[in-house]
Amino acid sequence: MSEIRYTKSHEWIRVDGDTATVGITAHAAEALGDVVYVEVPAAGKVVAKAKEAAVVESVKAASEIYAPVSGTVTEGNQALADDPALVNRDPTGDGWFFKMTVADKGELADLLDEAAYEAMVAESN
């Protein structure tokens, strides 16, 4: 069974066995507005927890996307190169950013579950 965890910086990570998929939350996609460019990491890139792993740009601004946990990228979502607006249309589905292996599953425990993430977003509003 897959489980979704969230960072305080609005990334989500869905773990399926030894690999995980990473994207940004619907709340983040809404806050960004129209996404016009996404730079995803290439397979093989080693990413560190809470460090920059990708870049998403709206018309106005560029934002860094941080790796929720440490690990190695296995695939960047190439569909975003042709259709960056996928991030707005389906942020937690087809608009994923990259897949990765998780180096230390213990790091997942530091992330928020859905209820805690929703509570944090509600509080910031």
Add this chain to the structure above:
Amino acid sequence: MSAAPTETALKRVPLHELHAELGAKFVPFAGYDMPVQYKLGVLGEHLHTRAKAGLFDVSHMGQLRLRGANPAAALETLVPGDIQALKPWRTRYTLLTNDKGGVLDDLMVTNLEDHLFLIVNAATKDADIAHLKARLGTQATVEPLSDRALLALQGPAAVTVLARLAPSVATMAFMTAANVTFDGIDCFVTRSGYTGEDGYEISVPAKDAERFARLLLKHEEVAAIGLGARDSLRLEAGLCLYGNDIDETTTVIEADLAWAIGKRRRTEGGFPGAAIIQQQLAGGAPRCRVGILPEGKAPAREHTEITDGTQKIGEITSGGFGPSQGGPVAMGYVDAKYAEVGTAVTLMVRGVPRPAQVVALPFVPHRYYRG
């Protein structure tokens, strides 16, 4: 993703409540709580303005009257524009310069016969007023108008919409001004704007601003447009944003704004920094503001380094995604020898070299109504 900055005590424009009602997302800008976008989003608002008509609230900008025995002659001691040749009810773009030929602000000046009407930038208006008062002394008095809102209606349908309320605006040419009454609201109108599109800027008494804005928004062609789209529109139009593309360290010539210097004034001088500007007019400036077209899809934002492949030759001052262009657009400064259209340059986008080209501005042709 990084979190948005916390907002502190910000001034509000007269239309604040209307913006909130229209679903605006607010951002702090020059000390004001300003709408950056509405429900349509930056992309949609940008394209709407190019296709129909966008209503912008620019009430944060400064509106001033300059009075005196000869306010045009007085102002000419501080700007390089030929203000004395400005005919009544005509508007001109000019610049407040410093002693190094740098730009303290860019502004619009309208000759209203017995006085001049000035519109200055929000972030610089207090400094501008202090500068004008200090330097003009008894030659002219500076009267800030704090009880007025300023709206801009921009886009190909702006004329259609505004002429429904007052037919006389249809024949106004670009950079002319008139007093116009819309449904009993006395306004001061110039046919101008900062999007590259045809359109109007309308100064309206603060107490009538909301009723006037609602009058315009009733028309199906009109949508409220925020600062986000205002920025992408002016960038595609190749127009300078004060603080990004021009500031105290960029001379008028480097900024490629020599067209704003009157012919008489090029020879006569008589404005701050005239010696440097005249020297650069004759011999060229060491660097030049140019259009930059990045190849590919990655936008190059302000402060992106421009290189010739090995060493730094300049910097992007405004850059982003151009919705009408359908891709990234930018402008910035390069060393003069790289300023020629067609020159290949390299942009260091987040440490990665990306190819780009020097191109002519604007990216999207201006559509001003010349009459």
